[in-house]
Amino acid sequence: EAGVAQSPRYKIIEKRQSVAFWCNPISGHATLYWYQQILGQGPKLLIQFQNNGVVDDSQLPKDRFSAERLKGVDSTLKIQPAKLEDSAVYLCASSSMDRWDFREQYFGPGTRLTVT
Amino acid sequence: AQSVTQLDSHVSVSEGTPVLLRCNYSSSYSPSLFWYVQHPNKGLQLLLKYTSAATLVKGINGFEAEFKKSETSFHLTKPSAHMSDAAEYFCVVSTSGTYKYIFGTGTRLKVLA
Numbered sequence: 001e002a003g004v005a006q007s008p009r010y011k012i013i014e015k016r017q018s019v020a021f022w023c024n025p026i027s028g029h030a031t032l033y034w035y036q037q038i039l040g041q042g043p044k045l046l047i048q049f050q051n052n053g054v055v056d057d058s059q060l061p062k063d064r065f066s067a068e069r070l071k072g073v074d075s076t077l078k079i080q081p082a083k084l085e086d087s088a089v090y091l092c093a094s095s096s097m098d099r100w101d102f103r104e105q106y107f108g109p110g111t112r113l114t115v116t
Numbered sequence: 117a118q119s120v121t122q123l124d125s126h127v128s129v130s131e132g133t134p135v136l137l138r139c140n141y142s143s144s145y146s147p148s149l150f151w152y153v154q155h156p157n158k159g160l161q162l163l164l165k166y167t168s169a170a171t172l173v174k175g176i177n178g179f180e181a182e183f184k185k186s187e188t189s190f191h192l193t194k195p196s197a198h199m200s201d202a203a204e205y206f207c208v209v210s211t212s213g214t215y216k217y218i219f220g221t222g223t224r225l226k227v228l229a
Contacts, residue, residue: 004159031215042206042219043160056216091159095215103148103167103210105217107160 002026004108006092012114018080021111025074025094031055032069033105034077035091043091049075082115089113118143120209122220130228135194137223139207142188149190150208150217151181160206166190177201202227 005024013019025032030051035043046065048056051072060067064083069075079086089112093105123138141147151163164175171183181192190207207220 033217040222042221043217044219045216048216093160103215104150104162104165106162107152109159112157 004092004094004106006090006108006111008111009109010112010114012116013082015084015115016081018078019082019113020076020078021090021092021113023075023077023092023108025092026096026106029094029096029106030072031095031097032075033093033095034067034075035093037089037091037110039088046077079113082113084115087113087115118147118209118211118216118218120207120218120220122205122207122223124223125221126224126226128226128228129197131199132196135192135197135201135225137192137205137207137225139190139192139220140188141190141207141209143209143211145211148210149181149183150210151175151179151190151192152206152208154204154206154222156203163192163205197225197227199227199229201225 007022011019032049034046036046037043046060047067049069052069065079067077089110091110092108095105119142121140129135149166152160153163154160163179164173164181166173166183174180179194181190183190205223209218
């Protein structure tokens with residue numbers, strides 16, 4: 001089975017520019033997560049989708065970050081405008097609703113963003 | 117509220133010696149617990165998980181962990197370290213009903229030749 005796909009793998013932008021990341025979850029997985037991992041820290045949940053609805057976006061900086069999951073499959077995360085402190089790895093993960101597997105999240109390779 | 121504490125930010129071991137990475141958790145409900153490994157510039161890979169079945173959990177690459185409710189611990193062990201084990205390790209708690217992961221701050225394992 002194909003894993004979680006993310007693109008691009010690396011992105012360098014200047015502050016105040018905008019950027020978008022794309023994620024394609026494992027086929028059939030209803031839940032999709034976006035995490036931000038700053039260097040030296042554990043991943044922090046930004047937003048969680050269940051199908052195409054938002055379950056939790058309490059830690060998403062909504063003044064500059066937005067995310068959508070149209071049709072309940074792939075998802076995009078956007079930052080506009082970017083700040084220096086947004087430099088991080090952005091991880092996408094997905095999980096199924098299968099009662100034996102529903103707690104396990106499968107992670108993509110991440111997108112490393114550098115804001116200069 | 118749920119939380120996870122990884123007691124060591126860095127651990128160094130010699131190749132062939134045992135590995136112990138410590139994790140304590142706090143949860144109001146019956147938790148699921150996970151250990152993930154992250155090699156440089158790679159994504160997170162699941163090592164093992166505890167989901168209320170056997171308290172001693174065996175994972176990939178010779179790792180195992182024991183769930184101890186009385187101590188609220190879920191320490192990760194391996195009998196003999198290999199150079200390829202050098203990576204960042206994250207302990208994660210997920211509680212019933214939320215499906216949310218709470219990550220520890222990570223432990224960087226260094227394996228010395």
